[in-house]
């Protein structure tokens with residue numbers, strides 16, 4: 001999960017926002033479950049995941065439903081199937097409205113001091129990406145804070161492409177094709193990296209910014225950081 005950069009206010013640290021299920025994710029299922037999260041070092045996080053062959057199989061529908069439920073439970077913004085021990089190319093993510101606002105405000109404050117942050121943070125409804133592919137729109141990158149449910153308690157500053165285009169299959173058989181920038185682009189890059197066995201520390205170029213969030217005294221709420229601490 002990308003902990004994609006967040007700035008936690010106490011409100012944002014509270015309960016996860018209500019998860020909105022869009023038509024993109026037709027995932028109502030009476031048997032939803034909270035899945036166990038694999039942590040860094042587990043082999044399932046280090047391998048390339050397999051393409052999904054049958055979008056509407058019972059197995060995939062169940063996986064997507066459980067991943068959305070698990071993401072909702074953690075309060076994170078994204079989750080990739082390998083993180084729940086399933087080596088398939090499936091990602092779920094969203095950028096809730098209040099997170100988007102908090103990120104934009106924190107980045108604006110940061111940009112007063114130095115350049116290169118992300119100022120754009122639009123809300124994105126719950127989205128399911130199957131067999132996603134990403135293409136950067138240009139070479140420009142930005143640093144942002146990330147965390148990951150697979151590295152609980154840790155955060156780091158990670159460079160990511162600022163603008164991307166991504167394309168994926170949706171569980172309903174349609175094709176999702178979007179351009180994304182800022183935090184939205186960051187979340188998608190973080191989650192899709194999981195499908196290739198890449199965790200965010202492997203993308204960092206300054207490991208002095210890597211550490212336990214509680215020790216670093218940051219204002220940011222990492223992407224996948226567990227938010228329910230009460």
Ligand SMILES: [Zn+2]
Pocket residue numbers: 001002003147148149150190191194224
């Ligand atoms: Zn992650």
